[in-house]
Amino acid sequence: MTSAYTSANGSSTPANAPSANHGLVGNALQLLSVGLGPYVASRLREAAGMGRYVPNDVDTSGDVAGDVSLMLKVMATGWNEVFRDHLGPIERSLVSEIRETRNRWAHQEPFDDDDLDRALDSIGRLLMAVNAGAEAERVHEAKHRLRRKRYATETPATYPQSPTAAVHHAAGVKAVDKTDSLIQRGIANRQEGDFEKAIADFEEAIAANRESAHAWYQRALTWGHMGEYQRSINDFNRAIALNRDYAEAYADRGYAQFCLGDYTSAVSDFESAIHLNPDDNLARANLDKARRRGKEVREAQSRLR
DSSP states (O other): OOOSSOOTTOTTSOOOOHHHHHHHHHHHHHHHHHHHHHHHHHHHHHHHHTTSOOOOGGGGGGOOTTOHHHHHHHHHHTIIIIITTTSOHHHHHHHHHHHHHHHHHHTTOOOOHHHHHHHHHHHHHHHHHTTOHHHHHHHHHHHHHHHHHHHOOOOTTOSOOOTTGGGTTSTTOHHHHHHHHHHHHHHHHHHTTOHHHHHHHHHHHHHHOTTOHHHHHHHHHHHHHTTOHHHHHHHHHHHHHHOTTOHHHHHHHHHHHHHTTOHHHHHHHHHHHHHHOTTOHHHHHHHHHHHHHHHHHHHHHHHTO
């Protein structure tokens, strides 16, 4: 069976052209410049007033407005003196990572969909850390648009039959008939891009039969399309509680965990999916990706200790 989510590296949907992704990274860096500038300037002024920082020609006497490369350089080189009291090791790691991203962008290096996703995620997180909420929201919107695109390829009705579905044509199963009809309508609405209607359909299906693992699963997929990954995970939890052998639910919950940066949980879910369906090559690819990303995060955190 094919999972209804795309892979963590976007391989099951056409990738954005590298040039388009390069432009999107540039847009995000511009938003970072707008949101980060006031914070950096304020921290430099405060540190200078306390004698902990001396402006020089390297940072144009403390004026970093409009130059995101300079902002990031000042943050990296003056971390202990200026920024450590306000930001933590995670933010320091983000600054280092975004500096590398900015250098790649300046040298016209290509960005695939996975590179773009990571750049948007890191930039958005740093903006949130410095309370630049408006700019962070715009970056997160771009990230969620990318992730919705990567969720877009799905194979309807590739799901294990529940015990109630096995008696679909038997007498006295009108609730099952109604649930199935609502699920199919919800899938159609989702494929048309009308996620709100799809959610309403799946909620009605769940109300008609709360024991339908497939109804919970389909609502979880729709939350994923909308970028509501925690809600997606909550519904996958219900689907799995109703059907412990639901391989697709494990695989797709793993992808939602991956999108939230919980790589340990993602690895566990992908492993469960593969145990239940050893032929799921997509889950295997996502497992490798989650393991690599988790290792990178642990190594970055270790370097900052």
